Amino acid sequence: MHVVDQGIKIRLEGMVTLENVNRVYHMGGHTIHALKDISLSLETGKLVVVLGPSGSGKTTLLNVLGAIDKCDGKITVSNLEITRLNKKQLTKYRREKCGFIFQFFNLLPVYNALENVEYAIELASKLSRKEVTKRATDYLRKVGLFEKRYLFPSQLSGGEQQRVAAARAMAKNPELLLCDEPTGELSVTEGKQVLTVIQNMVKERPDVLTVLVTHNQKIAQIGDVIVRLRSGEVDSIEEQSPIPAEKLSW
Amino acid sequence: MAKTVKNIYRAINANKFRLLTISLVIAIGITSFNGMITAFVHMTRTYDTAFEDHNMASFTMQTANLGGSGEDAWIDYVNLTNFINEFQEQEPEQESLVKAYELRIVYNTVFEIRGEKQTGQIVAMSTLDSQGNYREQPDVNGYKILSGTPYSELSRYQNVCHIEAHLAEYWKLEPQEFIAIGDSRIPFEIVGVIGSPEFLINQGSYADIMPSPRRFGVVFLPLKAAQGLLGVEGKVNEISVLLEDGLSKNRREKIASDLKLFLETNYDLKFSAPIDIDNQPSYYLLRLDIEEAREFGIVLPIIILGMAIGGLYVLLSRMVVAERKDIGVAQALGYNRRTIILQYLGISMVIAIVGTLIGTLLGLWFLSYFSPLYVDMLSIPFTPEVTIEWPIVISGIVIGILTGLVGGYFPVRGSIQPLPAESLRFDPSLHITSGKIPLIERVLKLFKINLRATGLKLPLRNLFRSKRRTFSSVFAIIVSVSLISMAFGMIESMNESLTFYYDVSEDWDLRIDFSEIPTNTSQIARTIKQNVESVTDITYHLLSGAIVTSLESSQRKQVTVVGMNDSDGYLGHTFNFEAGDDWNPEGLVLSVPIAEALHVGLHDEVFLELPKLTKLVSTTPLRAHFELVNISFQITGIIDEFNGLVAFVGLENLITVSNFPGEPANTILLKIEDPTPERLDMIREEILAKYGYNVRNIATKAEQKGELLELMDLLYNIIYIVAIFAVILSCAIVYNTIYISLQEQQREIATLLTIGTNNRKLIRNITVENTVITLVGTVFGLIFGWIMLWFFMRVILDMEFFRIKLFISNNTIFISFIMTYIGVLIAQYFPLRRTLNLNLAEATKERVV
Known part of the structure; x- marks a missing residue:
């Protein structure tokens, strides 16, 4: 992990690098500088928690990493400069390299848990139907939802839905797992279950970089690295020993 | 209150285009209501005024052997006058009801106009009143002089005539020209062209299904000239009687039959059955025609406004479902149920009012176009006075607003939960999902057919995700296909019947x-x-x-x-x-x-x-x-x-x-x-040369069909107007429903894009879903289209003169599907384009709108 001071250019060597990334919104005559000259280098096998209050730019940072929002500057993921990609290439990037866990779960309501995971695998791989089902089943087992794999989102609790979302994100073997306030809509118990799933995935997959966005200091304790944002700027970056999610309380 | 108004404004502003489409549907409904009902009122009033102003006979009675010779064909004018006066004296009660009577000659004969034969009727009345003084107009069955002059005092001694407007227009005849009348071809000078309420529609008899001025023209003569021409000096063969206003048909018929009985019993005269004004061919056909316009003017708006109610119901249902959490918040904050209902009702009322206003204005424009078009097509010389009929306008406004109330109230009332918490817990995207594997997929599984999650499984699931949602989409397609197929079916049925008639039934050249x-x-x-x-x-x-x-x-x-x-x-x-x-x-x-x-x-x-x-x-x-x-x-x-x-x-x-x-x-x-046209012309010339003296007309089938088509122009125009309405309506309804359907899935679509689904696959899935909806809707739409076709052609446009076979061709089926499908593709294009260009970061977090 390389810490980069604002304004000072140093060599970036991580799996994900951001150089002078800026994001400016124009809303109703106001200009909001969501990200200001961010330069970062992030390595795989880590759970990076981006922490900050509302409006600090943490979700924007996640979005530009996931190529679902545009920005100025340069972002490189596994030597691929995503800020230079066209729309089609960005779709391919998201399909093959990114896994998303959204605050509102965003499962496909017409698909059951298994089919939701299968969908992502089918999109990103060329596996046979059998292999797709097997992998999806395995991931649902990992998140503790094997028994409920045929249930639809409407029949699952919020925590269960988010665990399905986690399985969907990981089952496609992404290089980058992006989690946007994954516990924002959940109770503490459900939230802990989801965070445990994420922590376990990080441990199992050293080749994946996981970025989790939260405003909750307690939740931030599960990360290997905490990137603190304030008003669109990196306030600090700290490495830490993560606390297991099940031991957290908030 | 100010807050409610503000909320209404915001909601309308956010959905303005979709709301406008519903307004458009209401506008079309109100346009047709205002336009056609007012046109009916105007035409009825115009004709009634024409009949009253020109003293159209309450009944006529013709001699038993009209057109023949002898005692039962002709009656002495003076004698008949005395007999009628006697009748009046003997029946003082009846006398007070007889305003005037006219003794006329009505005689079918031939004319020669510019060297060509023409059949028709001469109608002759005295140019003198009962005191023997010259008069410009008869007491009964008067007329309007459109060009030229009335008869002069000397006219009864001259061979002069007035010609009826249809005949004049057909031959482009003008005053000072001459026409030859009767077998002996006596030349008469035209002194004027007249419009007669008796011949508003140029029809000789009910059985004449193709009233054409070429086959039936009317020439008015001074009585004396007609008597001289026909060799029946001092004779007449018809009595036209004008009764007091407001008598019932029964009363009129009683007086007519009393008069007939009196004349036949006492003076050994013979008359055919009296013809009441209601049964006078031209009057009867005209009534039938405008009555159909009135029925059309009622039924068409009912159908269109019914669709508007359906559209409004679907739109507001969807809107309320999407905003149920906001409703829950509003309830939790202390807004009462009434205020929330008022807010949504306010939206539907604005839609209805906008639609009604547009419809009222369009209706007035349509009216100013429709009534003159109608009279022009029938060559009726009494132009309707186009005025604003406030009772109809107000009725239209009330109907338009009621449409808004009915379409708006029920979905809102049903969506407001008694407990705000229920609304707050509500997830709209789950609401539109049944959470079941559709039967068809389970059946396919039995045959080892497993659809891929990224393949057709998604559109299939979407189709079955919510009965209500799918039904509203299919409903829109049904409306569209049924309207288009009905409209085109009407045209086709007419064409097919005519084609069959002339190609198969009429087996001659x-x-x-x-x-x-x-x-x-x-x-x-x-x-x-x-x-x-x-x-x-x-x-x-x-x-x-x-x-x-x-x-x-x-x-x-x-x-x-x-x-x-x-x-x-x-x-x-x-x-x-x-x-x-x-x-x-x-x-x-x-x-x-x-x-x-x-x-x-x-x-x-x-x-x-x-x-x-x-x-x-x-x-x-x-x-x-x-x-x-x-x-x-x-x-x-x-x-x-x-x-x-x-x-x-x-x-x-x-x-x-x-x-x-x-x-x-x-x-x-x-x-x-x-039978090429050249050959037919050649044969026509040959026959004319040999038998021309007695040939009234030689026509090819194409000519006869052309005449009929000309006659049916008005009907075709009405049908074309209905067809245009149908297509506009269809587009509006399909666009609205498909748009809402896609808007509801916006977050899902954004999620699919975020996790890497490419645009092509997404568009394919949505297109497949909408294609299936269009196909299913088309099947039911064609069934409904057929029912509506039957209803319009057999119930509304039921004319015993013509027997129209109901027909919807494969072309129409195809066109109905294609037009609707194009509407669907256009409807899905705009929200899809918007979604595909969305900021995915926002869209994946956004609540369903």
Whole structure:
């Protein structure tokens, strides 16, 4: 992990690098500088928690990493400069390299848990139907939802839905797992279950970089690295020993 | 209150385009309501005014042997005046009800206009009043002088005439020109062109399904001139009576029958049945026509506004579902149920008011176009006065607003939960998902067919995710397809019926109509066949008007009886039997409308009231005295053909029962080998050269069809207007529904894009879903389209004159589907384009709108 001071250019060597990334919104005559000259280098096998209050730019940072929002500057993921990609290439990037866990779960309501995971695998791989089902089943087992794999989102609790979302994100073997306030809509118990799933995935997959966005200091304790944002700027970056999610309380 | 208004404004602003489409549907409904109902009122008033201002006769009574000769054909003018006066004196009560009467001559004859023969009627009235003073207008059945001058004091001594407007327009005749009248071709100078309420529609009889000024023109003469022309000095053959206003039909008929009885009993006169104003052919047809416009004006808006209610219901249901959490928040904050309902009702009311205003303005514009178009097409010389009918405008506004209330209230009321918490917990995207695997997929699984999650499984699941959602989409398609197929079906049914009539039923290439009935027709036919090249078949018919009466129900119907000659197996007509299977010259073949009206079927007996010759005056031309006799016929066939008021009998049979001399016929039909227009023209010239003295008209089928099409122009125009409305409506409804459907899935679509689904796959899935909806909707839409077609053609536009076969072609099925499908693709394009260009970061977090 390389810490980069604002304004000072140093060599970036991580799996994900951001150089002078800026994001400016124009809303109703106001200009909001969501990200200001961010330069970062992030390595795989880590759970990076981006922490900050509302409006600090943490979700924007996640979005530009996931190529679902545009920005100025340069972002490189596994030597691929995503800020230079066209729309089609960005779709391919998201399909093959990114896994998303959204605050509102965003499962496909017409698909059951298994089919939701299968969908992502089918999109990103060329596996046979059998292999797709097997992998999806395995991931649902990992998140503790094997028994409920045929249930639809409407029949699952919020925590269960988010665990399905986690399985969907990981089952496609992404290089980058992006989690946007994954516990924002959940109770503490459900939230802990989801965070445990994420922590376990990080441990199992050293080749994946996981970025989790939260405003909750307690939740931030599960990360290997905490990137603190304030008003669109990196306030600090700290490495830490993560606390297991099940031991957290908030 | 201010907050509610603000919320309404915001909601409308956010959904303005979709809301506008519903407004448009309401606008079309109100336009048709205002336009057609007001047009009906204007036309009715215009005609009523024309009838009143010009003193149209309450009833007329003609001599029993009209057009013939002898005592039962003509009555002395002075005597008849005295008899009627006597009647009035003897029946003082009746006298007070008779405002005026007019003794006229009505006589069917031939005219020669610019060297061409023309048949028609002369109508003659005295130019003097009862005191012997000159008058410009008769007391009964007056007219409007459109060009030229009224008769002068000297006119009764001159050969001058007025010609009716339809005839003048057809021949482009103007005052100072001359026309020759009668067999002896006496020239008369035209002093004026007149519009007569008696001939608003240029129709000689009910049976004349193709009233054309070429076949029936009316010329008005001074009585004295007509008497001189016809050699009936001092005689008349018709009484026209004007009664006091406001008498019922029963009362009018009672007076007419009393007068008839009085004259026949006391003075041995013979009259045919009096004709009440309601049964006067032109008046009857006009009433029928504008009554249809009124029915159309009621039914069409009901259908359109029903669709608007459906559209509004779907739109607001979806909107309320999407905003249920906000409703929960509002309830939690203390807004009462009434305020929330008012807010959504406010939205529907704004939609309704906008639609109603647009509709009212469009209705007025439509009106100013429709009424003059109508009268112009019928060449009616009384232009309707286009005024704003406030009661109708206000009714339209009330109906429009009621549409908003009905369409808006129910979805909102049903969506507001008693507990705000229920609304707050609500997830709209889950609400529109049944959470079940559709049956079809389970069936496919039995056959080891497993659809891929990224394949067609998604559109399939979307189709079955919510019954309500799918139903509203299918409903929109049904509306669209049924409207388009109905509208095109109407046009096609007309075209198909005409095509069938002229291509199949009417089995001839050239038709010769004679002015006077020759009694040696078989000889004429033989000569033509021998001498005119290319004539392969020839036959002749005797056409006459008759009344057919059912023995069972005592119902009576006026028909054209065609006496068919069966020479060499060529009838000149191919029957399309609905009941019965072969032409039997001994029996009677009736059309479906007549059989239905009389409640008779195959093998039933009916009476045909036919003229029976009592005294032969001359054979060339055929002049004779007749009496009407009822002859019993057995129905041997019922035919489903375009001509609705027709009955066929064997010519020999007809001649026998009518006691006609020789072989009379008034129409000869020719079948020509290779009937090119040039050849037909050549043959026409040849026949005209040989038999021109007695030929009234020689027409090809194309010419006759053209005349009919011209006559039906108005109907076609109405149908085209309906078709345009249908297409606009369809687009609006389909666009709205598909748009909402996609908007509801916006977060899902954004999620799919975020996790890497490419645009192509996404568009494919949505297109597949909408294609299936369109296909399913098309099937039901065609069924509904057929029902609506039946309803409009058989109930609303039910005219016994024409029998329209209901027909929807494969082309129409295809066009209905394609037009709707294009509408669907356009409808899905805009929200899809928006979604595909969305900021995915926001869209994946956004609540469903």
